[in-house]
Amino acid sequence: xxxxxxxxxxxxxxxxxxxxxxxxxxxxxxxxxxxxxxxxxxxxxxxxxxxxxxxxxxxxxxxxxxxxxxxxxxxxxxxxxxxxxxxxxxxxxxxxxxxxxxxxxxxxxxxxxxxxxxxxxxxxxxxxxxxxxxxxxxxxxxxxxxxxxxxxxxxxxxxxxxxxxxxxx
Amino acid sequence: xxxxxxxxxxxxxxxxxxxxxxxxxxxxxxxxxxxxxxxxxxxxxxxxxxxxxxxxxxxxxxxxxxxxxxxxxxxxxxxxxxxxxxxxxxxxxxxxxxxxxxxxxxxxxxxxxxxxxxxxxxxxxxxxxxxxxxxxxxxxxxxxxxxxxxxxxxxx
Numbered sequence: 001x002x003x004x005x006x007x008x009x010x011x012x013x014x015x016x017x018x019x020x021x022x023x024x025x026x027x028x029x030x031x032x033x034x035x036x037x038x039x040x041x042x043x044x045x046x047x048x049x050x051x052x053x054x055x056x057x058x059x060x061x062x063x064x065x066x067x068x069x070x071x072x073x074x075x076x077x078x079x080x081x082x083x084x085x086x087x088x089x090x091x092x093x094x095x096x097x098x099x100x101x102x103x104x105x106x107x108x109x110x111x112x113x114x115x116x117x118x119x120x121x122x123x124x125x126x127x128x129x130x131x132x133x134x135x136x137x138x139x140x141x142x143x144x145x146x147x148x149x150x151x152x153x154x155x156x157x158x159x160x161x162x163x164x165x166x167x168x169x
Numbered sequence: 170x171x172x173x174x175x176x177x178x179x180x181x182x183x184x185x186x187x188x189x190x191x192x193x194x195x196x197x198x199x200x201x202x203x204x205x206x207x208x209x210x211x212x213x214x215x216x217x218x219x220x221x222x223x224x225x226x227x228x229x230x231x232x233x234x235x236x237x238x239x240x241x242x243x244x245x246x247x248x249x250x251x252x253x254x255x256x257x258x259x260x261x262x263x264x265x266x267x268x269x270x271x272x273x274x275x276x277x278x279x280x281x282x283x284x285x286x287x288x289x290x291x292x293x294x295x296x297x298x299x300x301x302x303x304x305x306x307x308x309x310x311x312x313x314x315x316x317x318x319x320x321x322x323x324x325x
Contacts, residue, residue: 004228005320006313062220062255137225142309143217 007138009148012054015128017083020052029054029148031136034071035064036144040091043145047088055087057132058144066097069120071129073102076119080111172275172287172302179295182270184261185244187251192237192261197291201234201298203315205258206276206287208306210242210250214286218309223256225312232319237261239276240284241268278306286310290318 009029012018018027028046030053032039046053057074059067070090077086089105090097096104106113119125136146173179184192207218222229222236229236238260240247247260263270268284271277276287286303288310299318303310 002228003316004225004312005316006311060220060224062223065255133224137221137312140311140313142221142311 002134004134004138006140007135009139010135016054016056017078017087018052018054019084020046021050022052026149027052027054029056029150030145031056031058031132031139031141031147032145033057033059033063033067034074034087034090035059035067035094035097037094039145040094042147043087043091055083056136057129058136058141058146059129059133060144063144068129070097070102071132072120072125073116075125075128076116076122077106077109077111079119080115082109082111085109170272170275170277170279170285172285172300173273173289173297175297175299177297179291179297180273182273184239184263184270186261187244187248187259189244194295197293197295199293201232201293201319202291203229203234203236203319204239204261204274204287204289204291205236206239206271206274206284206289208240208278208281208283208286210240210246210260211253214307214309216254218286219251219254219256219258221309221312222315223254223258225316226257228316232316234290234319239263239271241271275300276302281306288315288318290315 012027028051030043030046032043032055057071059071061068074083074086074090077083086105086109103113106116139148179194179197181194186192205222219238236258238258241263243264244262247262251260263284268277271284274289276285278285283306286306286308288301289297290299292298299321301310301314301318
């Protein structure tokens, strides 16, 4: 059982999912849950702004029965190079999160469905999702989404905004 | 009102468990207990709080700590809350006399007529090891804070 005492947000890693212009000077680390409507609103807003975003999972099993499954599905899509496309598809259609809907997303994105199904059950993916959640808890995240912003030099002790208490940009 | 301080011995109190039996000071002895005082079942921050803490239950258990939620809601409301949230953290009701135990722990918010947002870690000897009162009832203390408290508090 690993440590859950307070700790800063981990710096960007090679396996982080990052998109957006890298000349912005700021990266937003977005701890989100694909079943959370507030996360959808925030994710779409950041995308529209072209912000540089690193997505990490804050999928709490008690929050929504599909939260963890969706996180794992997105990681499986990532293995086929389609993380952001899958992320956008999930947030655009949160009313459809059962397996047949996920398979439909895979088909629309041209993913290998058999591989997707095997990958989403890979313990390494479960561990990655779990790692993100524990990092978020240690960094003081208490709601979804929780955003951390910092200069791209990746010291992520920058300002921390909970989804429900964002200051206006 | 200040939350009960580390080093203070917990005095007699009575809360109602979900099965309506009493939870008293004697139930604290021999274990490390984290009492999570929160304002109201079904209110937004309280909902998030229980679900956040639920995520770390195995880690709490690994440290020998048991969590209980405490509010002035009646037992029936707390049962419904727990079921709705899908959490296993046991709830203790401070309904009658309203807030008596919360007050005894310095965890009652008089202006709102409700339990305040507070955390109290009690050691196996019934002595407070660590406590935290949120700046406002609307603030949600994170998981890391509780583990910091468990680490800082010597457990006999």
